[in-house]
Amino acid sequence: MSVLVTGGAGYIGSHMVWRLLDAGENVVVIDRLSTGFDWAVPAEVELVVGDIGDPELVGKVPRERGVSAVFHFAGSIVVPESVTDPLGYYLNNTVKSRALLEACVDAGVPHFIFSSTAAVYGTPETADPVAEDAALRPESPYGTSKLMTETMLRDTAAAHPLNYACLRYFNVAGADPAGRTGQSTPDATHLIKVATQAALSKRPYMQVFGTDYPTPDGTCIRDYIHVTDLVDAHYLALEHLRATGENLTANCGYGHGHSVLEVVDVVKRVSGSEFEVRMADRRAGDAVSIVANSDRIRERLGWKPHYDDLEKIVTHALNWEDALSRRNT
Numbered sequence: 001m002s003v004l005v006t007g008g009a010g011y012i013g014s015h016m017v018w019r020l021l022d023a024g025e026n027v028v029v030i031d032r033l034s035t036g037f038d039w040a041v042p043a044e045v046e047l048v049v050g051d052i053g054d055p056e057l058v059g060k061v062p063r064e065r066g067v068s069a070v071f072h073f074a075g076s077i078v079v080p081e082s083v084t085d086p087l088g089y090y091l092n093n094t095v096k097s098r099a100l101l102e103a104c105v106d107a108g109v110p111h112f113i114f115s116s117t118a119a120v121y122g123t124p125e126t127a128d129p130v131a132e133d134a135a136l137r138p139e140s141p142y143g144t145s146k147l148m149t150e151t152m153l154r155d156t157a158a159a160h161p162l163n164y165a166c167l168r169y170f171n172v173a174g175a176d177p178a179g180r181t182g183q184s185t186p187d188a189t190h191l192i193k194v195a196t197q198a199a200l201s202k203r204p205y206m207q208v209f210g211t212d213y214p215t216p217d218g219t220c221i222r223d224y225i226h227v228t229d230l231v232d233a234h235y236l237a238l239e240h241l242r243a244t245g246e247n248l249t250a251n252c253g254y255g256h257g258h259s260v261l262e263v264v265d266v267v268k269r270v271s272g273s274e275f276e277v278r279m280a281d282r283r284a285g286d287a288v289s290i291v292a293n294s295d296r297i298r299e300r301l302g303w304k305p306h307y308d309d310l311e312k313i314v315t316h317a318l319n320w321e322d323a324l325s326r327r328n329t
């Protein structure tokens, strides 16, 4: 039996692949390499280069490889891009997830773990940590495209012998502490990636989007979760589905946040680089503060994070960014 990882050549998916290998699982990856890299997939893992929306491909792989669980990371992830290209996002994130799900039902795959996002909540009503039963009001086609897949999964699991976990990630950052993989997209827009690139002079400067928010230092607050803790949560979710068959929708975050300026300070301190930081206007669509209530994942899965420390997250991100420079040259 094997475990299928869609998007396994991407940032989070490649960490999942290593986590599964570490647990002794057989792994197969489907990735079309649009933002992922073939070299990010370990040599011992079969990489099927193709699209999850290709019914022939997704019809074949689960049957031929005896797939007993799917981790579905493949998708488009840039929120502002989803605003200008909503149909592209509904196609890649929703329509193609439907194709994959149908193939899983047809092949009798019992367990499905889906990459959802805090973007399904939109802007929370209060600054309190947001729990899973909060109102679901996505503010972008990206968030809606993910919420629609959550809904498809719920309804499919009610009608077929398939159970699922929807994991709603907050801000994923950092890299494999052993240096085996990391965030490799050169034009990524995420704060910690951008700041580490500035620290290593891969960018001439970075910008802080908005300094007049109603927060202690005027910048937005996010709950940054180390990617290794995130993939641990995924593995626990798989064990939970295997053991209980109970569906689960759970936030993945630590339950506390950091402001943009706090992140920038930590990157400067850890890197020892005084890179230029320009104060800029607010970025469209940014919520003031989004922090996870993570009680559910801790209680139901017994999840205990090991890297709930911004310095460690930044250190690992910097190490990977540095290793990437040597790979590119």
Ligand SMILES: NC(=O)c1ccc[n+]([C@@H]2O[C@H](COP(=O)([O-])OP(=O)(O)OC[C@H]3O[C@@H](n4cnc5c(N)ncnc54)[C@H](O)[C@@H]3O)[C@@H](O)[C@H]2O)c1
Residues within 6 Å of the ligand: 006, 007, 008, 009, 010, 011, 012, 013, 030, 031, 032, 033, 034, 035, 036, 037, 050, 051, 052, 053, 072, 073, 074, 075, 076, 077, 092, 096, 115, 116, 117, 118, 168, 169, 170, 171, 172, 173, 185
């Ligand atoms: N990075 C974050 O902070 C974050 C937060 C919340 C949710 N997520 C979700 O996690 C998942 C992984 O995100 P990531 O940061 O690793 O992004 P990523 O872009 O690094 O990885 C996505 C991978 O999917 C592949 N892919 C995309 N569309 C495909 C398709 N139609 N068929 C086959 N392969 C396809 C890409 O080539 C890439 O390797 C996404 O579904 C994303 O929405 C990410």
Ligand SMILES: O=c1ccn([C@@H]2O[C@H](COP(=O)(O)OP(=O)(O)O[C@H]3O[C@H](CO)[C@H](O)[C@H](O)[C@H]3O)[C@@H](O)[C@H]2O)c(=O)[nH]1
Residues within 6 Å of the ligand: 077, 079, 117, 118, 119, 169, 170, 171, 189, 190, 191, 192, 194, 206, 207, 208, 209, 210, 220, 221, 222, 260, 283, 286, 290
């Ligand atoms: O160069 C930068 C990049 C970001 N920021 C700020 O840093 C904060 C975090 O921004 P990111 O782009 O790193 O992440 P987002 O919070 O916008 O989005 C992330 O969290 C969302 C859920 O809240 C979705 O899951 C989404 O996929 C994921 O990228 C925001 O206030 C943003 O304005 C900057 O100031 N400068």
